[in-house]
Amino acid sequence: MDMHDETIHSPIVLPDQRPIRSIAVIGAGAWGTALAMTAASAGRVVRLWGRDPAHVEAMARQGRNSRYLPEVDFPAGLSVTADMAVAVSDADAVLLVTPSSSIRAMARRLDQHLGGVPVFVCSKGIEAGTGMMMSDVVGAEMPRHTVGVLSGPTFAHETARGYPTAVTIAAPFTSAERAAPQTSPAARMALAMGSEWFRPYVSDDVIGVEIGGAVKNVIAIACGMMTGAGFAENTRAALITRGLDEMKALAAALGGSRETVTGLSGVGDLTLTCSSSSSRNMSLGLQLGQGIARPMCFGGAPVVVEGENTAISLTDLARRVGVEMPISEAVREILHCGADLGETFAALWSQPIRGEPRALSFEMAHPASVEAIDTFARAFA
Numbered sequence: 001m002d003m004h005d006e007t008i009h010s011p012i013v014l015p016d017q018r019p020i021r022s023i024a025v026i027g028a029g030a031w032g033t034a035l036a037m038t039a040a041s042a043g044r045v046v047r048l049w050g051r052d053p054a055h056v057e058a059m060a061r062q063g064r065n066s067r068y069l070p071e072v073d074f075p076a077g078l079s080v081t082a083d084m085a086v087a088v089s090d091a092d093a094v095l096l097v098t099p100s101s102s103i104r105a106m107a108r109r110l111d112q113h114l115g116g117v118p119v120f121v122c123s124k125g126i127e128a129g130t131g132m133m134m135s136d137v138v139g140a141e142m143p144r145h146t147v148g149v150l151s152g153p154t155f156a157h158e159t160a161r162g163y164p165t166a167v168t169i170a171a172p173f174t175s176a177e178r179a180a181p182q183t184s185p186a187a188r189m190a191l192a193m194g195s196e197w198f199r200p201y202v203s204d205d206v207i208g209v210e211i212g213g214a215v216k217n218v219i220a221i222a223c224g225m226m227t228g229a230g231f232a233e234n235t236r237a238a239l240i241t242r243g244l245d246e247m248k249a250l251a252a253a254l255g256g257s258r259e260t261v262t263g264l265s266g267v268g269d270l271t272l273t274c275s276s277s278s279s280r281n282m283s284l285g286l287q288l289g290q291g292i293a294r295p296m297c298f299g300g301a302p303v304v305v306e307g308e309n310t311a312i313s314l315t316d317l318a319r320r321v322g323v324e325m326p327i328s329e330a331v332r333e334i335l336h337c338g339a340d341l342g343e344t345f346a347a348l349w350s351q352p353i354r355g356e357p358r359a360l361s362f363e364m365a366h367p368a369s370v371e372a373i374d375t376f377a378r379a380f381a
């Protein structure tokens with residue numbers, strides 16, 4: 001073999017290419033449990049961590065999670081523990097699946113127990129106060145780890161039952177991984193999780209994926225509110241489409257790709273969440289739209305509705321980077337500023353008329369708006 005051949009055939013040196021055989025899932029709610037079941041069904045060794053020892057003991061005894069997914073039995077290969085050190089011992093990768101408000105604390109705790117294995121955040125939200133994306137929060141607390149995300153249109157109860165489901169798994173690529181994406185942590189995780197009914201796609205656009213998951217919850221609340229208040233399908237379709245525009249604009253402003261927003265984690269999840277009362281976000285909106293006071297929604301039970309806090313962190317972030325998000329702002333006003341639902345949506349519908357692609361940049365007063373009526377009144381006085 002001459003020198004030339006040797007150059008051509010020398011293997012690319014890549015960092016960690018081990019297959020992912022064992023997975024720790026942190027968070028034994030509906031989605032953590034569904035993902036743990038998915039990974040175990042795909043043949044991985046899975047440890048599911050829950051914070052409540054009594055709940056963990058019940059899961060171990062019953063072979064199911066009767067608090068969050070009562071109708072589905074655990075597959076072989078899934079064990080449960082309330083000891084985080086046990087959960088992550090020998091793990092080749094971690095799925096972090098507690099509510100977004102707890103992700104920083106969980107990551108800080110995890111970092112004490114974990115070597116440098118990839119961590120994938122599966123929660124959908126933007127941190128309150130800092131406006132940081134979940135992957136950035138985890139990256140800040142776990143600097144030795146590759147941090148990715150897993151997101152898409154996925155109701156936990158459907159995934160747990162084995163209904164065909166597709167997700168996007170994203171993590172940053174090194175330059176070597178760009179040349180051979182199948183060696184990236186995201187691709188290795190996709191191989192570890194994939195089964196005949198669970199179909200992962202791979203991406204390196206972490207921010208694009210995360211924006212989709214965060215924004216769709218706020219838009220779903222808006223859709224629920226409008227539906228609950230008695231409006232129909234035209235209105236919901238308009239909110240979904242203009243919500244998608246808000247998602248696209250913010251993702252682009254933060255360096256994400258518009259194409260990612262049209263994928264599973266954007267359009268896919270927006271469509272799912274805004275179409276079904278199985279969504280807690282949509283359901284909260286429905287109840288508020290019907291005039292039920294917030295404390296009485298869900299019969300007063302504490303339910304994780306990520307879009308509620310995200311309405312604030314998202315619009316704060318959008319204002320900071322100069323992106324207009326009128327639907328998200330309307331949701332924030334109603335949820336957090338005491339604005340009247342009917343009046344706020346009426347004002348949304350009579351906002352200035354604009355070009356449909358944001359690139360067609362102009363605006364003029366809507367004829368139904370107060371400003372327009374005043375202007376016309378003055379002009380014709």
Ligand SMILES: NC(=O)C1=CN([C@@H]2O[C@H](COP(=O)(O)OP(=O)(O)OC[C@H]3O[C@@H](n4cnc5c(N)ncnc54)[C@H](OP(=O)(O)O)[C@@H]3O)[C@@H](O)[C@H]2O)C=CC1
Pocket residue numbers: 027028029030031032050051052055068097098099100101102106122123124125154155156157303304306
């Ligand atoms: N459910 C779904 O279909 C999907 C959910 N997601 C996302 O997954 C994330 C989790 O949601 P989901 O599993 O549905 O929520 P659930 O309400 O089903 O479960 C929440 C879980 O988090 C635990 N938990 C709550 N607060 C804390 C805390 N402060 N610290 C540590 N653990 C905590 C709960 O423990 P305990 O029981 O002890 O209270 C429970 O195990 C959310 O960001 C959601 O958007 C994403 C895709 C699908």
Ligand SMILES: O=C(CO)COP(=O)(O)O
Pocket residue numbers: 124152153154155217220269272273278279280281282304305306
């Ligand atoms: O993220 C989800 C589906 O992809 C779950 O939506 P909810 O949190 O609104 O129930």
